[in-house]
Amino acid sequence: MMTLKSRRILGLIAGMAMMGVAAPSLMAQADAPRGKTPAASQPEKDHKDKDAKPQKDARESNKDGNGTVTIGQTAPAFELKDTEGKTVKLSDFAGKVVVLEWFNPECPYVVKHHGEHKTMVNTYAKYKDKGVVWLAINSGAPGKQGAGLELNAQHKKDWKMEYPILLDESGKVGKAYGSKNTPTMFIIDASGKLAYMGAIDNDNSAKKLGSINYVDQALGQILAKETVSSPVTKAYGCSVKYGGS
Amino acid sequence: MMRTLMVGVASLVFGAAAAVAQEEHAKVRLISETKALMPGKTAWLALHFEIDDKWHLYWNGINDSGFAPRLNPEFPEGYKAGEFLWPAPKRYVQPGDILDHIYENHVTLMFPVEVPGSVAPGERVEFKASPEWLVCHDVCLPGGADVKLTLPVVDQDEGAPASDDAGLFAKARLRLPKPLPKDNVPVVINVAEGKVSIQAVGAAELAYYPGLNGVVYPSLIKEGQRKGDKLVLSFRKGTDGASRLKGVLEVKPQEPGEPMLWQLDVDLESVNKATPGPSDTDTRSRGD
Numbered sequence: 001m002m003t004l005k006s007r008r009i010l011g012l013i014a015g016m017a018m019m020g021v022a023a024p025s026l027m028a029q030a031d032a033p034r035g036k037t038p039a040a041s042q043p044e045k046d047h048k049d050k051d052a053k054p055q056k057d058a059r060e061s062n063k064d065g066n067g068t069v070t071i072g073q074t075a076p077a078f079e080l081k082d083t084e085g086k087t088v089k090l091s092d093f094a095g096k097v098v099v100l101e102w103f104n105p106e107c108p109y110v111v112k113h114h115g116e117h118k119t120m121v122n123t124y125a126k127y128k129d130k131g132v133v134w135l136a137i138n139s140g141a142p143g144k145q146g147a148g149l150e151l152n153a154q155h156k157k158d159w160k161m162e163y164p165i166l167l168d169e170s171g172k173v174g175k176a177y178g179s180k181n182t183p184t185m186f187i188i189d190a191s192g193k194l195a196y197m198g199a200i201d202n203d204n205s206a207k208k209l210g211s212i213n214y215v216d217q218a219l220g221q222i223l224a225k226e227t228v229s230s231p232v233t234k235a236y237g238c239s240v241k242y243g244g245s
Numbered sequence: 246m247m248r249t250l251m252v253g254v255a256s257l258v259f260g261a262a263a264a265v266a267q268e269e270h271a272k273v274r275l276i277s278e279t280k281a282l283m284p285g286k287t288a289w290l291a292l293h294f295e296i297d298d299k300w301h302l303y304w305n306g307i308n309d310s311g312f313a314p315r316l317n318p319e320f321p322e323g324y325k326a327g328e329f330l331w332p333a334p335k336r337y338v339q340p341g342d343i344l345d346h347i348y349e350n351h352v353t354l355m356f357p358v359e360v361p362g363s364v365a366p367g368e369r370v371e372f373k374a375s376p377e378w379l380v381c382h383d384v385c386l387p388g389g390a391d392v393k394l395t396l397p398v399v400d401q402d403e404g405a406p407a408s409d410d411a412g413l414f415a416k417a418r419l420r421l422p423k424p425l426p427k428d429n430v431p432v433v434i435n436v437a438e439g440k441v442s443i444q445a446v447g448a449a450e451l452a453y454y455p456g457l458n459g460v461v462y463p464s465l466i467k468e469g470q471r472k473g474d475k476l477v478l479s480f481r482k483g484t485d486g487a488s489r490l491k492g493v494l495e496v497k498p499q500e501p502g503e504p505m506l507w508q509l510d511v512d513l514e515s516v517n518k519a520t521p522g523p524s525d526t527d528t529r530s531r532g533d
Contacts, residue, residue: 064484067463108379108387139341145384171341180309180343204312206379206387232484238385239310242341 064232066197068178071231075188076176080137082164083153093133095190097222099124099215101200102174102240103136103165104146104182105155108206109237113183114159117209119200120183123216124163130223134163139174141243146182171242181237185215187222195222198233270297271380275372275392276353278414279405282370282398285362286405290326290394291355292316292376293413294348300382301347304334306492307455307462308345311385314354314378321370327357332420333493333506334454336470344466346454353417366400422493422508432494432507436516441478441490443509448474450497453509459483459491460513480513488514 064071075098079089090098101120104110113119124134136156140147152165168174177186177197187196196218201210218228271294278289292314294302305313318326331354334346364370373393380388399405425432433444445451452470455462460480462469468478482488489512496505 106384108385141340175341180341205315205377206312207377207389236312237310238381239339239343239345240341241383242339242343244340 065194066178066180066232066235068176069194069197071194071197073194074192075186075194076173078168078173078176080166080168080173082166083149083156084164086164088135088164088166090188094192096131096133097127097190097219098133098135098188099127099219100177100186100188101134101136102179102182102184103138103152104140104238104241105138105152105159106146107182107238110146110182112206112209113200114155114161116207119209119213121159121161123200123213123219126216127219127223128162132219132223136161136163136165137168137173137179138165139168139171139179140241141171142169144241144243145238146241169243171240171244174240174242179235179240181235182240183237184235184240187215187218187228189222195228196231197235198230199235199237202233204236269380269388270300270382270386271295271302271378271388273376273378273388273390273392275374275394276410276413277394277396277408278355278411280396280408281405282360282364282396283401283405284360284364284366284398286360286401288358288360288396288405289355289414290358290372291353291410291414291417292329292374292392293351293353293410294378295351296349296380298350300380301337301349302352302378302380304346304348304454305329305331306334306346306457309343310339311345311347311381312379312387314376316354316356316374316376318372318374320358320372320374323361323363324358324370324372326374327359329354329356330417330421332417333422333495336452336454338466342466344469353413355414355417360398364398366398366403368398369395370398371395419503420506422506424508424510431496431505432509434490434509434511434516436513439479439481441480441513441516442475443478443490443494444475445494445496445505445507446474447499448496449499451476452495452497453478454493454495456491456493459487459489488512 069076075090077090079087082088114121128134138146138152142148147169149167152167156165183200185196185198185200186194189195196215198214200213200215202212202214203210214230214233217230221228274293276291276293282288294314296302303311303313316326316329320326332348332352334348337345337347371393373391375389375391377387377389379385431445435442443451443453450472451474453476455465461483462478462480464479468476489510491510494507494509496507498504
């Protein structure tokens with residue numbers, strides 16, 4: 001399986017200086033919220049999300065999905081608030097191609113694709129004028145790494161994200177999609193069906209970019225009405241910081 | 246808040262004193278089992294990680310998240326690092342049905358290096374590497390270091406004595422899985438209706454750690470570990486058609502003692518076909 005083999009691809013990584021985990025972030029421990037420390041807790045925001053409808057558990061029979069959702073099925077509906085307090089529903093975008101990006105601004109893999117490289121915003125920029133909608137979703141529970149309205153709003157600004165970040169603090173939308181990593185990517189086609197799920201690219205290093213941007217590849221194919229050549233890949237990254245034990 | 250603040254201050258003081266300007270949580274050394282190299286012989290080197298309490302590194306089998314350490318060697322001409330021998334990991338489950346296989350406290354990732362026959366006793370060989378890893382607790386931090394190790398070459402007759410780190414290699418070997426023996430096979434594997442049963446008669450507890458490039462296990466989070474001497478795992482072929490059970494079985498004995506670790510690599514399509522009779526006939530797996 002390509003997804004498994006991709007884990008074996010060894011890459012020489014130049015300059016292993018750790019990403020911003022230098023003295024400034026140690027200082028940031030003292031004023032908690034931005035620090036990359038396990039103790040960093042976010043103030044809980046009153047930002048209740050509407051429940052997503054959980055899909056039936058298709059684990060046993062699913063050959064073309066991630067164990068929860070399947071390529072070709074109707075994407076689970078959701079309604080969440082973004083960092084500006086605006087309610088966003090998947091059904092708002094009926095008839096459009098929608099990209100979902102599972103997000104946690106403090107996850108090193110998200111930092112790789114936003115802070116160090118501009119993978120996400122560049123891919124969005126390439127397709128936004130072709131009617132593609134892009135939504136970031138943060139399923140981190142209150143108090144967990146990367147959760148919280150202000151922190152996400154700040155990163156949206158810092159990273160020049162022109163698309164909304166939706167807060168899914170209950171984790172219901174993340175679980176309905178079977179999203180386990182940040183970033184995990186989904187593409188929903190214009191008929192509302194799942195057309196791609198998995199990784200953004202093919203290198204699971206926290207530093208190095210892959211040679212194939214799967215989302216770019218799949219969006220190009222979907223818009224050209226071609227078959228998506230790699231509809232399922234193995235997502236990589238941090239675990240989604242769901243609540244619960 | 247007070248506690249956080251004090252940690253911050255302590256880190257700053259430590260950072261200043263030791264010129265360590267990064268939060269680490271895992272420290273790595275490049276080590277050798279012997280104090281010297283011998284021409285034409287295999288040397289065993291390793292990355293040895295000391296991991297902070299509550300933090301972990303990742304095994305290189307199937308995980309829902311994380312990243313297994315990479316060596317990234319820059320060895321001298323003629324010296325090639327072999328693959329890591331990965332010790333058996335520990336299961337780690339997080340909310341959201343996230344299953345990973347991890348190492349805690351410390352791990353020694355051994356690898357062989359073939360020493361060219363042409364090197365002369367008296368030479369000194371410098372091995373360098375820039376390993377990278379991901380260390381996680383509630384959060385994950387990417388780690389990296391530049392490590393090096395210089396070893397002299399000695400005559401084969403002279404012999405290479407054990408290094409101060411030899412004990413770490415011995416300890417690591419205790420957690421390396423072994424191939425199943427050809428005779429008196431201690432593990433019985435059966436396949437029926439999309440499930441594989443793995444039995445080690447007399448075991449108190451079994452755990453299965455899924456390796457790369459084998460079948461897919463949709464319910465491993467529930468099925469991968471249990472008391473008793475039998476595990477039943479749901480499986481399906483990989484999308485590339487992979488049909489092998491590839492992974493590590495940990496067998497905890499009923500009596501106090503070290504667990505056994507078996508490297509499983511069995512084509513599930515051939516199980517139960519080797520012998521005539523009903524499909525649930527016991528078929529001894531072969532340790533290929």
